[in-house]
Amino acid sequence: MTARLSNEQIAWRAAQDIADGAYVNLGIGFPEMVAKFQPPGRRAVFHTENGVLGFGEAPPAGDEDWDLINAGKKAITLKPGSAFFHHADSFAMVRGGHLDVAILGAYQVAENGDLANWSTGPKGVPAVGGAMDLVHGAKRVAVITDHVTKDGKPKLVEACTLPLTGVGCVTRVYTSLAVVDIENRRFVLREKLPAISTEELQALTGAKLNLDGPVGDLVVPEV
Amino acid sequence: MDKRIATLAEAVAGIPDGASVMIGGFGGSGAPMELIHALIDRFLATGSPKNLTVINNNAGNGHVGIAAMIEQGMVAKMICSFPRSADPRVFTEKYLAGDIELELVPQGTLAERIRAGGAGIPAFFTPTSFGTDLAKGKPVQEFEGRSYVMERWLKADFTLIKAELGDSYGNLTYRMAARNFAPIMAMAGARTVAQVTRAVDPGGIDPESVVTPGIFVDAIVEVPDPAQEEELNRAGAHHP
Secondary structure, eight states, X not given: OOOOOOHHHHHHHHHTTOOTTOEEEEOSSGGGGGGGGOOTTOOOEEEETTTXXXXXXXXXXXXXXXXXXXXXXXXXXXXXXXXXXXXXXHHHHHHTTOXXXXXXXXXXXXXXXXXXXXXXXXXXXXXXXXXXXXXXXXXXXXXXXXXXXXXXXXXXXXXXXXXXXXXXXXXXXXXXXXXXXXXXXXXXXXXXXXXXXXXXXXXXXXXXXXXXXXXXXXXXXXX | OOOEESOXXXXXXXXXXXXXXXXXXXXXXXXXXXXXXXXXXXHHHHSOSOSEEEEOSSOOBTBBHHHHHHHTTOEEEEEESOOOOSSOHHHHHHHHTTOSXXXXXOHHHHHHHHHHHHHTOOEEEXXXXXXXXXXXTSOEEEETTEEEEEEEOOOEEEEXXXXXXXXXXXXXXXXXXXXXXXXXXXXXXXXXXXXXXXXXXXXXXXXXXXXXXXXXOSEEEEOSSOOOHHHHHHTTOBOO
């Protein structure tokens, strides 16, 4: 395959769409990286499910206070203007339409907006956490992901084959090759790496990429 | 009125076999370690309580706290959202062997079920889990063009939580993100016991700062300098 964006670069691209003052939840793992790439002059307020708004980066090793963690159980710090709250209030913020954007990882995203990101099947111990809550209520639910799986299979598909996290919930997908919106139950290509043709991109995508207006160049700095 | 109890052993004395127990905490923050360990010590000394249903976000980590309860064989069922942790072996092995039951609940639904239990709301509708495996068998209803899943309240016979300050009326404050499930679990337990890092007289907590009003709390026991689950696990601790 030709060049593709690193995870950091995908996170950087997603961060460019977060407005100053937005309330944002970043999924555990890869999406947490988005916080590092806020454009200068903008400050989002980050929400974590276990009950903190407005937290900052990780403390230096040795300075952790383990009563101050995020949903990934990692130590965090507070910024001026932070707030604590209990779990029911935290998920009222999620489902109640109070978050501007949630950015999540994905195993598969379908053209109708269905998301599979919590389970790869019936083996082992099932664990869902807040995944099924986070896909409901935020004004935008965006996914960041490689365009294909490690063995080259499309992650953008006609219908998810893995267990669903939510139905019709995703509005935008940032991948290692493209930015794709989900509108009226179809994928609409918005940006792609200049080095890849629309035909090549389509071949790596499991459902039709619709063209609706100009397709921008996906240009991301080395980060 | 004085809700203070002198010892941890007294605080956990009334929990019988087969009880449902909500235990505060999320990951390594907020777990009432001394109350849990007092309950384990009682079990090791007397063989009771056993066959417990434990409600917590997770299913234990390492060999302390809820993991130690499971390891000792006190727990018949876990109701939780995320039975994984840095070291989930104790739960995982019992689950895969069929020795412990799991009710998996989305995290926000778990919180709202507990809140509803404490608030006298027997059921509610949520968008969470609609169209997924976790909604199977549950009633679905459409409101204003969207589909919602009916979920039932969740109550418990006992709630064990950790708080920062507690006065003799049971009013509580918490420490940072250790608050997590404690305020709603306090509401949903028929008998709620809080271990508090500092017990104060009435008036010792500014009413503007009370997070859990004492009406939701039946007993407090002072545990100065409490153990922190994450720190215990990083030190490789076991209980007993």
